[in-house]
Amino acid sequence: MPEVNKKIERPKVPFNKIIRFGLSMTFKTIPFLFIFINIVAVAHGISYGFTIFMMQRFYDSVEAVITHNGIMRSAYLAVAALGLSMLLRELLNGIHNFMHNVCFNKMNGGMTKIIHGKMAKIDPVCMEDTNLHDDINKAQEGSGTISFIIFIGITLFTFYLPFFVFMALYLYYLKPLFIICIVLIFIPSLAGQLMRTNIIEKFEDKAAPIRREFEAHEQAITHKTWYKETRLLGGYVYFMRLFMDTMRRLGKAEWEANRKTNLINLGMNFFTLLGDGGIIYMLFDALLKGEISVGAFAAVHEGMGMLFSVMDEIIRNHIGNIASSLGKAHNFIRFMELPERGGAACERKPETGIIAEGASFRYPNAETDSVSGISLTIKTGETVAIVGQNGAGKTTLARLLTGIYKPSEGRVILYGMDTSGTEAKYLFGNLSGVFQKYQRYQMTLRDNIRISDFDNKAGIETPLEQAGVALESGSFPNGAETMLSREFDGVDLSGGEWQRVAIARGLYRIHDTILLDEPTAAIDPLEESRIYRQFMEMSKEKTAIIITHRLGSTQIADRVLVMEKGRIVGDGTHESLMTDCALYKNMYNSQAEWYSVK
Secondary structure, rough: OHHHHOOOOOOOOHHHHHHHHHHHHHHHHOOOHHHHHHHHHHHHHHHHHHHHHHHHHHHHHHHHHOOOOOOOHHHHHHHHHHHHHHHHHHHHHHHHHHHHHHHHHHHHHHHHHHHHHHHHEEEHHHHHHHHHHHHHHHHHHHHHHHHHHHHHHHHHHHHHHHHHHHHHHHHHOOOHHHHHHHHHHHHHHHHHHHHHHHHHHHHHHHHHHHHHHHHHHHHHHHHHHHHHHHHOOOOOOHHHHHHHHHHHHHHHHHHHHHHHHHHHHHHHHHHHHHHHHHHHHHHHHHHHHHOOHHHHHHHHHHHHHHHHHHHHHHHEEEEEEEEHHHHEEEHHHHHHHEEOOOOOOOOOOHHHHHEEEEEOOOOOOOOOOOEEEEEEEEEEOOOOEEEEEEOOOOOHHHHHHOOOOOOOOOEEEEOOOOOOOOOOOHHHHHHEEEEOOOOOOEEHHHHHOOOOOOOOOOOHHHHHHOOOOOHHHOOOOOOOOOOHHHHHHOOOOHHHHHHHHHHHHHHEEEEEEEEEEOOOOOOOOHHHHHHHHHHHHHOOOEEEEOOOHHHHHHHOEEEEEEEEOOOOEEEEEEEHHHHHHHHHHHHHHOOHOOOOOO
């Protein structure tokens, strides 16, 4: 069984791995901006310490003028130097903050692009695993935290560290014992914030599945896709009850995490307060002994206030937020390490057709195969319909035959390419599809069609006509430029009209193979018959796989595969199956009144 069918493991992600990944993405996304902001950050950090030093010079010069008949010119120069140092500090502060916001926004955009790129590479079968949807939710929550952790982490070294080094040297110059002041401020708060990491990470793991439930119930109540049916059928109260229940569970988990972290903060604040008192005593004692000047006392006291404020900003805001976000960052990295489809480049050989050799498939965490022991050959240019009761394995077989899923056992050879070892772009390069669960893109009609293949320079008129989309019907007041969204001052379409647009979209894509998965479910049987016959006219020499519940449409197919419990129990033309396959005959006769066979 392939690796993607195994239960997804969630190992602990080392912090250094998060940093390496974040730095790598930062240098790829904003290399020059990142270097520039760090140069500014170093100068910014030094400017804070330098201002403290100039403050002492100012206080000492003023004291000299007052008590020792000092020179006024020296005091004025000290005032000017202090003013210039403060002006430079604020200038660097503005530049640093502005550049930080610019870089952070660019990094967030880059992380969003990474998530979408990863989603495109994940093996489609992983989407059938509930665990993956939790991981996606966590990754979306955690993508911004990678940028945050990197920028805050770098700021700790490029802004705060130079400031602390300057202050440490300054305090050591005044009195070596003053170095202990930084320790008294730093240690208690740091210890408390580090203790929060595990609490927040456990909360995030617990909250992700509840958050998905919460969002799903909220959509059922408020989103236009669901709320009409929800209210019409009386489901509003039921979904509101589920919504309130998940909100309570989410709130309870969050309250418990906040209670624990706040108790830790309260205890650490007590020790910080004791350290602050100790610093005041040390300064006062040194002043009385004449070890420092009054100017040094005032400057150091001011500097201690600034140190405490900066340290509080680091511990509570930055390290605290990093600790709170670390769980989300772990989730993002784990998501990025999910198995990808992968595969090698392979030459496409259209003349060889599609071959299945003992192919079976089992969904993740399932106990039985959905498709079992399928062996068949579909010739190039052949139209094959797959029919059967609900749950018979029709869609799963079609996805195996077109390479969307890899077989758990056996193999599928798609035009000379083994689907288990070939890169997706080679498998899907000439594949198109129309699905029952189509997308209603909030775009113009033209873009709704061309989105399937923007490299195709042909007009959209032919596929529109083939799908039965009539521009002159009145549904498209601006023709092909009609916006298909009322939310953007456009129009909405009926279900049948939207399905015709989806069919036109699939037909527009340049292809040699097309998968039609219940493409006409919202269209009446007679119109369905017309669309299928017109489709066949334009699909000559192209391979088509049709999944349908309506057996009247199977008469356009060269072959019909009848499925039951994951196996093929009938294979032949409509006429031969009516004679040789009792299941097919019974299904067809039960639907006979739905359609008219011409």
